[in-house]
Amino acid sequence: MKIIGYLLGSIVLLLAACLAFFHFKGVPQYEYAPPEHVKTLQVTPDSARLARGAAIGAMHCMECHAAADGKLVGKPMNDLPPMFGKINTLNITQDPVHGIGAWTDGELYYFLRTGIHKDGHWSPPFMPKYSLMADEDLHSVIAWLRSDDPRLAPDSREYPPNRFNLFIKTLSNILFKAPPLPEKPIVIPDASNKIAFGKYVADNLSNCYMCHSGDILKANALHPEQSFGYYGGGTEMRNEAGEPVFSANLTMDKETGLGNWTEQQFIEAVRFGKKPDGGMLSRPMAPHSMLTDEEVSAIFAYLKTVPVIKNPVQRYQASVER
Ligand code: HEC
Ligand code: HEC
The missing domain is CATH 1.10.760 (Cytochrome Bc1 Complex; Chain D, domain 2)
Incomplete structure (x- = not known):
């Protein structure tokens, strides 16, 4: 009995130690390491890209980032199961301080593929990673983010940075990780196929x-x-x-x-x-x-x-x- 007691006791202690470790370690940091062609990326906006980017934005970005008035200033994610805690999406308007007005095209591309920010902090999966989207489609999204769409005009409303709970910190250490950049450009298959x-x-x-x-x-x-x-x-x-x-x-x-x-x-x-x-x-x-x-x-x-x-x-x- 005593031995079983010790054994169980050590397992509980070990588990508690692991959780405490994840609590203090938090969501992992990554090295911000875009290759040269991403670092220097400059998307040329043209009307086809702007239209395509607005359509993709409406399917993805607007769903999560648009407040009730349509501006992309972020909102609470009320539809998450309770174990994930309270999470807000953030301001992605062109405001240089509160939004993404000061991000480069390369920073946006790298973030949308991997979730890694310039300072190395990582956004867990509530912000999706577009690892398989074609380069051309991602470029269209970036062109749209820079466009004169009034929903993206600078706006200073802002939620505080998210504080992730122990459950998310643990998952982000053992289950989720930043996806790698695609090894070669992803091309949209021809519609005839x-x-x-x-x-x-x-x-x-x-x-x-x-x-x-x-x-x-x-x-x-x-x-x-x-x-x-x-x-x-x-x-x-x-x-x-x-x-x-x-x-x-x-x-x-x-x-x-x-x-x-x-x-x-x-x-x-x-x-x-x-x-x-x-x-x-x-x-x-x-x-x-x-x-x-x-x-x-x-x-x-x-x-x-x-x-x-x-x-x-x-x-x-x-x-x-x-
Ligand atoms: C955010 C999650 C989510 C995404 C993304 C999503 N769906 Fe759904 N879909 C659902 C849910 C949940 C239902 C069930 C809704 C209900 O029962 O009223 C559903 C229902 C459906 C139905 C109805 C089927 C039936 O038997 O009634 C179709 C068809 C469908 N989805 C196709 C798609 C396609 C195609 C895509 C991608 C273009 C897609 N969905 C993307 C969550 C999603
Ligand atoms: C399923 C919901 C969801 C969708 C869809 C989504 N986002 Fe997000 N996004 C989030 C959440 C949540 C965060 C905050 C993550 C964090 O706190 O680390 C975020 C953060 C961001 C950030 C970082 C902002 C900052 O200041 O740190 C950018 C940029 C961003 N999203 C752009 C986009 C774009 C562009 C799209 C569409 C292609 C998009 N997001 C689609 C939920 C979403």
């Missing part, structure tokens, strides 16, 4: 797999198709009222997935949030109206090639009329 193009739009550009696989913590950000339960759905998420909403199974299983859906139904659901039965999809599934019919049709073609998973997902039912 519908399946490859659909995979690009789904996995690299829109991150559909992150929410629609089996577990967001087991999503593989560098090889999405190796994610646990790839496109089989069932991840528990929250809508803005804090209610649980489970992501849908997007594989072509006829009973639990999209096996009986037509392409038109898929396009209506993805672009406008419309369910085939006439209802509306709940957040966090946002309407993706910035994607074109052609892009969404390509996603559908790609999903038809994804291994089918039978996974009955408990679907969200609006409990109260809102």
